[in-house]
Amino acid sequence: MSVEFMGGVMFVRPRCDILARIEAGAYGKRLLILCHGVTDSAASLDELIDRFSPTHRIVAFDSLGHGHSPSFTGETLADPIEAARLALEQSIAPLVAKYGRAIAVGHSMGAALLSRAAADHPEWFTGLILEDPAWLTTEQAARYRANGPAEAKRIGDMVGRERETIDTIDVDYPLWPRTELAGWLQAKLNVDLDFVATGAVGYIEPWQTWLGDLTVPTLVLSSDGDDTLLNRDGLRLIDSLANPALTTMFVPGLRHTMRRDNPAAFHQAVDPVIARWTEEHP
Template sequence: MTADPAPAPLARHLAGRLDDAEAPVLVLSHGITDSAACWIEAIEHWAPRHRIVALDARGHGDSPRWDNADLKNQETAGRRLAADLSDALEDLRSHGLRTSPEEPSVGPLRAPLLLVGHSMGGVTSLDVAYHRPDLVDGVVAEDPAFVTPTWRALLRANAFRQVAGMKGIAKDPEARFTAETTENPTWSHREVRASVEASCGVDLRFIGLGCVSPPTPWEEVVDGLAVPALIITGTDGVVLRGDHYLNLLSRRNPLISTSVIVDAPHCVRRTFPERFHAVSDPWMEMIIARGRRAGRAA
């Protein structure tokens, strides 16, 4: 019996100090319905000192659409989210920065590598770091989508509303752009434009599952994480609010740092970029310096 072909790899967008083999690497994973293009302001901010790999999640941006086998339920889709990121990291570590696995290898990547993710991308980054600590040196997660079993059920039951919302955006993207920029005056117009375009092209079959994370319980991920992580959240309708945030703090993993940016919503960085970077950047530099001192086996 012939095995099913492996799913096609995610699209990668490279930026920053690509000619500097010693420059640390940031691998960016966006939230649901966004794309790699939605990181444009952060990419320009980090590019002078880092090499950057911005990924389009499956069914988003330039990445392949979803295979039916992975869309059976939330668990199979969530496992594919994690596998996609793990596969990309394995290729980067083994063959260096290249836009596609079909390109010639440029040799193993030994520079420090940090994952940076928002929402779905944040929790997926933490999940992969938990299961594959050999691939990463640290994680920055912006209001990661830590959901409980009850939340998963509610997301599944209400996914049709998000599908309808995406269809509505596709019918009138300019109205969505105007609404977003009016309601969120500090948001970069370039990122809002990219977000609207990504919403118009997202794979609605995935959206219809209500899947926002890999299936591993977030408590297991937080308790077992063996690489440093910084979790940044806000106070205005964020995922990590109230008792949920206190539950995170109670896990007491010494490798996890947290920061709350007052008045920030779920899109912390897009709303308060200066405050986000004031927290994230010094922490990242500390982890990068630690990674350089530790080095990687030849």
């Protein structure tokens, strides 16, 4: 493992058995874990890192096959989401032992992985914020699998077209935190394209069977954009589980990347919850 410091932020590159991560913020503060979605990385979470590092100890992970974490192997590609979960749990365990129970924020695949880690190890977490988690219907999963090779080619074709790619983001996401653009693009250039080609992005039905037993306080957010995974129907399904640990929130007018579509709306929903959990469990 190697450690680098830059501007008060610690970048931790992995041994072969754990994930790379960015650590920031004050020691002695509540641990806040951040987990990204498919083809992103810890560096593409810069706005969250900057926002919460004054009040929390931040650890933002590169998921397996992303950023500076190890790539998938032929064996782990057979079930990449399970491999990513195991790597995440191996990486969280020593952090919780060092810093105490964590609040965790995840998007898409990262949210799905965190939810399963919390189901396996509820003692690790104070609460979860899950932004449109990748809990898929069988139809959604089939579409992602079918589109996997084309998505891998699309990402691979960004090489040599970096300026054009950034210009497209400027048009599609006018409110996107500008500080995250370089990290987002670098994540695309680093991601394991063999993994992207599998089309695996999260958990497939019946994920409700274990989510219904989750005991960690959890806020699940979704919206109504055409690429959202849960939308209103998914949130209603979660509500029907009647699990008191689960709270849902519908924020209209956003796409799957809710925070990037409208950071102000996202933080208006999320920040008070994180503040409450932090105050209740210092």
